[in-house]
Amino acid sequence: MSSKPSEPRMTTTLIPSASGTMSLDDFVHFVDANVDLNSYDSLISAAQELAAVSSDKNLLPMFLSKAIDEYLSGNVLPSYNAQSILLARGKGFYVRANIWSPLKLQSALRTHEERIFSYRNTHDHNFSFLTVGHFGPGYTTRLYTYEVSKVVGRIGELVDLSDEGETTLHVGKVMAYKEKYDVHTQLPPDELSISLNLMVERSRDAEPDQYFFDEKSGRITGLPEIAIVHRRASIIRLAASLGGRNAAPVIEKLLRISPCRRVREAAALSISSMPGLSNADFKSLVTLALDDDDPIVRDAGTSMLQSFNSV
Numbered sequence: 001m002s003s004k005p006s007e008p009r010m011t012t013t014l015i016p017s018a019s020g021t022m023s024l025d026d027f028v029h030f031v032d033a034n035v036d037l038n039s040y041d042s043l044i045s046a047a048q049e050l051a052a053v054s055s056d057k058n059l060l061p062m063f064l065s066k067a068i069d070e071y072l073s074g075n076v077l078p079s080y081n082a083q084s085i086l087l088a089r090g091k092g093f094y095v096r097a098n099i100w101s102p103l104k105l106q107s108a109l110r111t112h113e114e115r116i117f118s119y120r121n122t123h124d125h126n127f128s129f130l131t132v133g134h135f136g137p138g139y140t141t142r143l144y145t146y147e148v149s150k151v152v153g154r155i156g157e158l159v160d161l162s163d164e165g166e167t168t169l170h171v172g173k174v175m176a177y178k179e180k181y182d183v184h185t186q187l188p189p190d191e192l193s194i195s196l197n198l199m200v201e202r203s204r205d206a207e208p209d210q211y212f213f214d215e216k217s218g219r220i221t222g223l224p225e226i227a228i229v230h231r232r233a234s235i236i237r238l239a240a241s242l243g244g245r246n247a248a249p250v251i252e253k254l255l256r257i258s259p260c261r262r263v264r265e266a267a268a269l270s271i272s273s274m275p276g277l278s279n280a281d282f283k284s285l286v287t288l289a290l291d292d293d294d295p296i297v298r299d300a301g302t303s304m305l306q307s308f309n310s311v
Contacts, residue, residue: 012176013167014047022052024059028090037092037200040128040178046198047130047174053095054134054172054196060097063087093200098131100139100186100193122185122215123224126208127200130176131169136193138169142215144183152295153209154220161218169195180208185215207260223262233266240270245277248285255288261296264289268300272307282308 022030030049036042053059064085071077078086085097103119122144143164151159161183169175177184179200207229212222223230236254240247251274254267268289271282286308289301 012044012178014044014174014176015172016048016051016174019048019052021056022049023056024053024063024088024095027053027095028088031093031198032090035093040176043128043130043198043200044176047132047176050130050132050196050198051172051174054132057135060085060135060194087196093198096197096199097134098195098197100136100189100195102190102192103188119186119188122183122213124180124183124211124213125177126179126210126229128177128179129200130174130198131195132174132197133169133171134194134196135171136191137189138171138173138193138195139189140166140168140187142166142185142187144185144213144215145181146183148180148208151220153211154296154299155222157220159211159213159218159220161213161215169193183213209262229260229262232260233262236263236266237270237273240267241273241275244275245281247274248277248281251285252288255285255292255297261292261294264292264294264297265300268292268297268304271304 027049031037031046035046067078083099085099086094087097088095119139122142124146143166144161145164146159146161151157167175209229210224211220212224213219214221225231225234236251240251243250247270251267251270255264258264258267268286271277271285271289277285282304286301286304289297289304292298292301
């Protein structure tokens with residue numbers, strides 16, 4: 001790959017040399033055939049090709065024209081969320097366009113706008129991905145790194161965030177973010193900007209956490225509910241509330257065998273919301289949580305035990 005490193009920092013930044021354009025279909029075939037999605041180094045090897053896709057300035061106009069035409073014929077628009085457009089899918093990955101808009105609104109509406117575009121929202125990712133500047137001046141991002149092995153994952157926990165500086169995702173620049181290592185805060189661009197992303201989409205029961213941070217204090221402030229692992233946990237809590245004691249066997253099974261600690265945590269926290277649960281079943285389920293290998297699940301068990309003792 002003829003790419004030259006730029007702006008030395010922990011987050012990998014590349015400026016691929018010009019090499020023409022590549023179609024989305026060809027890019028999907030390239031990644032399917034050549035990239036090991038479980039390897040960060042292998043993912044980086046697709047930087048040149050992602051930049052070649054991005055260099056086609058007719059990519060989005062043609063894609064959107066076709067999508068709108070198909071929508072008028074009864075198909076669904078390829079939206080991913082309010083900020084993103086799904087462009088293509090491969091085996092275990094997808095390509096999307098992210099729209100970064102300058103902020104124009106004021107007060108409460110401005111806060112809502114910042115939330116939609118994830119501005120000033122310091123976070124890590126529970127997957128690795130590549131991103132390239134496609135259009136406009138690009139957003140500015142503040143970069144940090146941390147060692148996940150040293151973090152439990154409690155809300156309010158102090159994390160040693162290493163400041164890796166600030167950069168702007170201008171047209172043609174490719175950046176690679178490593179799962180559960182790189183942290184960043186995006187700032188709004190001066191003008192409309194667009195980036196293209198190669199997103200790894202592995203199917204894993206034990207999916208890692210994703211965190212929000214306070215970049216000044218370095219503390220974990222929350223868990224993004226949009227992450228699949230956290231949406232899965234919310235369904236478990238709902239099932240327990242609706243199923244009551246009939247859901248007890250399912251909750252017990254999750255506490256015993258689920259490989260995902262956030263699923264086991266959700267199962268533990270749902271115990272107190274299960275109407276009709278006997279004291280014996282309550283204590284049995286709480287004991288499973290208290291005996292868990294993970295401190296997050298044990299914390300949930302302790303919380304349930306305290307709620308039981310306070311009744």
